[in-house]
Amino acid sequence: METIGAYEAKTHLPQLLERVAKGERITITKHGVPVATLQPADSSKRTPVRDVIDQLKQFRSAHRLDGLSVRDMIAEGRR
Incomplete structure (x- = not known):
């Protein structure tokens, strides 16, 4: 699972959503602390x-x- 900062996640959200749609899970951090996880919706x-x-x-x-x-x-x- 990849980790990405909140600012970068905000800047590149469309690309991140494409990756998540393909099955990836991405953890979003704020000041190095995990605050959210992007993952595919439960089909x-x-x-x-x-x-x-x-x-x-x-x-x-x-x-x-x-x-x-x-x-x-x-x-x-x-x-």
């Missing part, structure tokens, strides 16, 4: 896009606005 927690779309469609079919417009709801919230 097992990701929900497939198709499943999310299906869930949204199911939610929309069960929840209707019954003629309310977004403007009406905003106005109601301002009262």
